[in-house]
Amino acid sequence: MSMNKYRPELGRPASGRRRLKDLLLQSDNRCCADCNAPDPKWASANIGVFICLKCCGVHRSLGTHISKVLSVTLDDWSEDEVEAMIEVGGNASANSIYEAYFPEGYTKPGPDASHEQRAKFIRSKYELQEFLKPSLRIVSGKSSLGSSSAKSFMDSFKSSSTQRLAW
Numbered sequence: 001m002s003m004n005k006y007r008p009e010l011g012r013p014a015s016g017r018r019r020l021k022d023l024l025l026q027s028d029n030r031c032c033a034d035c036n037a038p039d040p041k042w043a044s045a046n047i048g049v050f051i052c053l054k055c056c057g058v059h060r061s062l063g064t065h066i067s068k069v070l071s072v073t074l075d076d077w078s079e080d081e082v083e084a085m086i087e088v089g090g091n092a093s094a095n096s097i098y099e100a101y102f103p104e105g106y107t108k109p110g111p112d113a114s115h116e117q118r119a120k121f122i123r124s125k126y127e128l129q130e131f132l133k134p135s136l137r138i139v140s141g142k143s144s145l146g147s148s149s150a151k152s153f154m155d156s157f158k159s160s161s162t163q164r165l166a167w
């Protein structure tokens, strides 16, 4: 109370919305995380990226278990959802994970990409997680590539921890 940090008379939801707006104003969030279109007004609250309306449509089609889409201006955000966005840290930070490894010569779609190009890219990026760091692909458990590298990762982890226990 003496810290005067919280001012209950100003109400609660404003602080979450203010923080979300601040995050949106961060320079890397001024463009869509998926196609670089300027001024994104949508976000995937569980992935932690700001996206444009067109990409939002594709995200929605993936289902909320993969991407939970919310409007920055129109939807009500829970404190947890705002918190999750802030924790990811914005588009650049999210893309450093989801776009860690593009195949050689690969170009991600731009703002004028067709719906098909856009949909294919977004599925590859978030659903199949094809561009993720191999060690992070464990969570997907979908692609055979992922499971084989996950296995060798686990094997090396196991042998090193066994060694540590043994010695």
Ligand SMILES: [Zn+2]
Binding pocket: 032, 033, 034, 035, 036, 037, 051, 052, 053, 054, 055, 056
């Ligand atoms: Zn976009």
